Amino acid sequence: MIFAGRFEGKTMIVTGAAQGIGCGVAVRAAREGATVVLVDRSDFVYDVVDGIVKDGGVAHACIADLETFAGACAMTRFAMETCGRIDVLINNVGGTIWAKPYEAYEEAQIEAEVRRSLFPTLWCCRAVLPEMLRAKRGAIVNVSSIATRSIHRVPYAASKGGVNALTASLAFEHAGDGIRVNAVATGGTNAPRRRVPRNTEEPNAEETRWYEAIVEQTIATSLMHRYGTIEEQVAAILFLASDEASYITGTVLPVGGGDQG
Numbered sequence: 001m002i003f004a005g006r007f008e009g010k011t012m013i014v015t016g017a018a019q020g021i022g023c024g025v026a027v028r029a030a031r032e033g034a035t036v037v038l039v040d041r042s043d044f045v046y047d048v049v050d051g052i053v054k055d056g057g058v059a060h061a062c063i064a065d066l067e068t069f070a071g072a073c074a075m076t077r078f079a080m081e082t083c084g085r086i087d088v089l090i091n092n093v094g095g096t097i098w099a100k101p102y103e104a105y106e107e108a109q110i111e112a113e114v115r116r117s118l119f120p121t122l123w124c125c126r127a128v129l130p131e132m133l134r135a136k137r138g139a140i141v142n143v144s145s146i147a148t149r150s151i152h153r154v155p156y157a158a159s160k161g162g163v164n165a166l167t168a169s170l171a172f173e174h175a176g177d178g179i180r181v182n183a184v185a186t187g188g189t190n191a192p193r194r195r196v197p198r199n200t201e202e203p204n205a206e207e208t209r210w211y212e213a214i215v216e217q218t219i220a221t222s223l224m225h226r227y228g229t230i231e232e233q234v235a236a237i238l239f240l241a242s243d244e245a246s247y248i249t250g251t252v253l254p255v256g257g258g259d260q261g
Contacts, residue, residue, distance in 0.1 A: 187256020223258025
């Protein structure tokens with residue numbers, strides 16, 4: 001369901017917007033009146049922007065590596081120079097790169113998982129916060145995961161646990177500044193095949209079994225015993241980003257069919 005005009009007059013940054021949940025958030029927010037800044041390190045983000053503009057929306061693409069603070073600062077500068085304001089930040093970058101028992105992870109793989117699923121949210125909040133403080137307003141929604149309680153994804157789980165702690169602490173610190181900070185802990189979500197895979201290596205038979213075990217566990221621990229849709233995740237994210245959630249901050253909302261994460 002589209003809520004016409006819900007984000008009229010607001011500028012929204014959506015990270016990881018070239019595909020999946022981030023793309024869904026950007027497209028729907030534009031249809032609801034937002035000026036959307038789509039941020040990704042893949043050029044595929046331009047295709048999403050073209051689609052939004054053809055649909056009558058207002059959107060801009062920004063290429064940035066959000067695993068670095070420099071990339072997050074470049075994103076913020078681009079949004080301010082292009083739109084003059086930042087009202088909403090959706091931190092969507094992240095995702096499991098490898099699926100395996102913790103003892104099978106290599107040191108470099110653990111560090112890569114944390115860089116992918118914790119640091120972009122840390123950096124983007126830090127980069128955007130001064131602009132929101134100057135404006136005395138803002139809403140941040142961090143995309144977390146119910147996989148904080150899961151199997152074969154310990155570094156990812158630790159990263160998303162960090163996102164949850166960041167959400168609570170930042171909300172506590174800036175509630176008096178007109179800034180709300182919340183998170184959506186997404187459950188298993190059906191999505192089209194990724195245009196840019198997180199892991200380009202072909203899994204062997206053992207790695208395939210490890211991933212299949214994650215799928216089985218995710219369905220089993222959901223009370224609805226199914227994966228969700230992108231639209232179901234987008235609905236929760238945009239609710240928390242909107243003025244309808246004006247009295248909600250510091251909350252991590254599980255969207256996993258009853259799995260609380």
